[in-house]
Amino acid sequence: MNNTQYSIRQHQCINMLREENGQYTIHTNQSPVQDTIIHGDASKALAALPSNSVQCIVTSPPYYQQRDYRDEKQLGQEPTPEQYIANLVVVFSESRRALKQDGLLWLNLGDKYAEGRLLGMPWRVALALVDSGWVLRSDVIWHKPNAMPTSVKNRPTPDHEYIFMFSQEANYYYNADAIREPHITFTEQSRMRGGRNHFGKRGGTPEHGKNQGNSNLHNGRWDQAFHPLGRNKRTVWSIPLSKFPEAHFAVFPEKLVEICILAGSRSKDIILDPFCGSGTTLLVARRLDRHFIGIDCNSEYCLMSQKRLNAVQAEFPFEEEKTGNVN
Numbered sequence: 655m656n657n658t659q660y661s662i663r664q665h666q667c668i669n670m671l672r673e674e675n676g677q678y679t680i681h682t683n684q685s686p687v688q689d690t691i692i693h694g695d696a697s698k699a700l701a702a703l704p705s706n707s708v709q710c711i712v713t714s715p716p717y718y719q720q721r722d723y724r725d726e727k728q729l730g731q732e733p734t735p736e737q738y739i740a741n742l743v744v745v746f747s748e749s750r751r752a753l754k755q756d757g758l759l760w761l762n763l764g765d766k767y768a769e770g771r772l773l774g775m776p777w778r779v780a781l782a783l784v785d786s787g788w789v790l791r792s793d794v795i796w797h798k799p800n801a802m803p804t805s806v807k808n809r810p811t812p813d814h815e816y817i818f819m820f821s822q823e824a825n826y827y828y829n830a831d832a833i834r835e836p837h838i839t840f841t842e843q844s845r846m847r848g849g850r851n852h853f854g855k856r857g858g859t860p861e862h863g864k865n866q867g868n869s870n871l872h873n874g875r876w877d878q879a880f881h882p883l884g885r886n887k888r889t890v891w892s893i894p895l896s897k898f899p900e901a902h903f904a905v906f907p908e909k910l911v912e913i914c915i916l917a918g919s920r921s922k923d924i925i926l927d928p929f930c931g932s933g934t935t936l937l938v939a940r941r942l943d944r945h946f947i948g949i950d951c952n953s954e955y956c957l958m959s960q961k962r963l964n965a966v967q968a969e970f971p972f973e974e975e976k977t978g979n980v981n
């Protein structure tokens with residue numbers, strides 16, 4: 655490996671957004687724009703990305719009135735929910751332009767209590783995005799088994815957030831096989847007699863024999879019950895919260911991002927996170943052999959992402975880094 659060139663790539667990882675006559679450009683020698691962190695406001699940085707270039711977006715914007723990210727461009731501190739939602743709609747409209755026609759957006763959002771009332775913010779944002787043209791394909795409950803306890807006594811303690819899966823149109827790239835989960839109907843503990851004997855016997859399973867009349871075994875359910883790679887991914891994902899002590903905010907668990915990227919992209923595709931924070935999406939993308947673009951308005955967090963990425967890039971160097979052909 656050519657060490658000088660490798661360190662050039664690392665140094666160039668963060669790019670500034672430049673404005674000229676109201677037009678935003680990113681100064682990078684990467685063409686297409688990829689493998690970069692852009693320091694700037696999400697809606698403006700997105701406007702500088704080429705159209706139709708990103709395959710998958712995985713992101714978690716600041717939640718409404720939750721945390722101060724100490725930057726004048728930050729989103730999340732708007733005085734009313736309506737202004738917050740309107741600002742997110744602008745960001746995700748720009749994201750749509752950068753997204754390929756068959757691309758996916760995975761959007762994570764948490765809710766908020768104000769004056770004793772749950773605001774329902776994730777769904778308000780999701781429905782506003784639908785009104786702006788996105789196709790909502792799935793809601794996912796991210797169950798957090800290690801969620802913080804609360805002292806409330808007059809309602810349940812929240813231990814979930816939402817993840818919404820949006821597409822631009824009815825047809826989109828989705829690799830169901832990459833994220834299948836283990837069957838549970840016919841495990842060793844299963845009480846359903848004869849279940850495991852049906853492996854590999856499509857068409858021969860349902861109407862006769864020990865499981866006759868069992869609706870679980872009808873042909874239409876065969877793939878669900880016996881697919882060799884597991885059953886189709888479900889909509890409740892139980893994933894513990896991750897700790898990343900350097901960040902003063904909740905970071906994505908890598909496992910969660912991994913599912914979204916594996917389902918929504920192929921090797922070498924570009925993955926975008928317009929609110930990249932500590933860079934979890936970017937580093938999972940890199941590990942999974944995808945390219946990445948991260949955006950954050952806070953320079954400290956851009957540096958944090960770069961630091962984490964440099965560690966990953968040493969483990970998973972880009973092809974040209976292995977050969978030393980960095981231009």
Ligand SMILES: C[S@@+](CC[C@H](N)C(=O)[O-])C[C@H]1O[C@@H](n2cnc3c(N)ncnc32)[C@H](O)[C@@H]1O
Nearest residue numbers: 695696723728729905906929931932934950951
């Ligand atoms: C919830 S954190 C993202 C955490 C990230 N998923 C991770 O794993 O580290 C939200 C991020 O959005 C950034 N942010 C807030 N407003 C922004 C804006 N208008 N443009 C770009 N980034 C913004 C914040 O600085 C913060 O880093």
